[in-house]
Amino acid sequence: MKAIASDRYGSAENLALRDVDVPRIGAGEVLVEVHAAGVDPGVWIMMTGRPLAVRLASGIRRPRNPVLGRAVAGVVSAVGDGVTRFRPGDEVYGTAESGTFAQFTRARERRLARMPANLTFDQAAAVPISAVTALKAVKDARVRAGQRVLVIGAGGGVGSYAVQLVKQRGALPTGVCGPSKVSLVRSLGAVEVIDYSQREIDSSGVHHHAIIDTAGNRPLSLLRRVITPDGVIALVGGGHAKGAVLGGFGRQMAAPLISPFGRARLAGVTAREHHADLDELTRLLEAGEITPVVGRTYELAEAADAMRYLEEGHATGKIIVSVRR
Ligand SMILES: NC(=O)c1ccc[n+]([C@@H]2O[C@H](COP(=O)([O-])OP(=O)(O)OC[C@H]3O[C@@H](n4cnc5c(N)ncnc54)[C@H](OP(=O)(O)O)[C@@H]3O)[C@@H](O)[C@H]2O)c1
The missing domain is CATH 3.40.50.720 (NAD(P)-binding Rossmann-like Domain)
Structure with a gap:
């Protein structure tokens, strides 16, 4: 599959569109075909490895996971043992484990929720983080x-x-x-x-x-x-x-x-990643009480430009990488 990846910490210049293996899912996990991915300062932290404290979790010298991105909206492609809330074909959104600037990503069931019926994939990817x-x-x-x-x-x-x-x-x-x-x-x-x-x-x-x-x-x-x-x-x-x-x-x-x-x-404030919060937001989104503000959308191959725009520090609303247009 195609993915935006880098084997070292640093600037957006290191990011490249590469062919990598589709992630393998285990028990309690879901393989999601990514339609859109959210861009946020957390992705910048993973790209740069700064502040240094994050490397305790992401890899000291180089990123353990070379593929960037956490927020996702997409379609369930396969489910692992013990997954009860989703089946292939379901539209979902949430946060993933293996990088979402990619055609497929691996997510824990508990970090995914049913996608709001009134949102596009780009809008839904703007919600999770x-x-x-x-x-x-x-x-x-x-x-x-x-x-x-x-x-x-x-x-x-x-x-x-x-x-x-x-x-x-x-x-x-x-x-x-x-x-x-x-x-x-x-x-x-x-x-x-x-x-x-x-x-x-x-x-x-x-x-x-x-x-x-x-x-x-x-x-x-x-x-x-x-x-x-x-x-x-x-x-x-x-x-x-x-x-x-x-x-x-x-x-x-x-x-x-x-x-x-x-x-x-x-x-x-420390946000937790659990579907209960997404379910609460789904109700507000479907009732029209809140609406995602998608400021800019980039194609997968343009993800480095999305990161450069984020880095300027003055993004309007959310930045989205639209993987499947
Ligand atoms: N605690 C957590 O769990 C958690 C989770 C997610 C994110 N975060 C953190 O929250 C922060 C914001 O994230 P984000 O996704 O909202 O970032 P963002 O999309 O880049 O938005 C930051 C906003 O701040 C505005 N800004 C810049 N300088 C400002 C100033 N001096 N006064 C007022 N506004 C200013 C920017 O635009 P303008 O200057 O044009 O107004 C921009 O709209 C980041 O530091 C991120 O790491 C924390």
């Missing part, structure tokens, strides 16, 4: 109806869902984004939009009940200036290019330790 993370952030931030919630990075992969999920809970999202995304963020339901090229988040004197920070590039002292004393600051992203060893994870891991020393509660 980013929307699941946004859902966890909204829960960790304890967002309730009527509250003011600041979403930083509101026009990106996670932020575009976070704005919609805050609104869906009856709360009032304020989105923070660059100038090119102001109208998009407003269309997603933000009651106010802060264009960070014009003013900072503390310029209006408003205090928010919760902050969901996906950009991760403002000091905690600034975030604490704009939160109510009993509010929650949900730390999602930490600027994936920063810090050689822990990168953005450092701040999230430290959150429980530093939380008691200062205004508001800090919550380091």
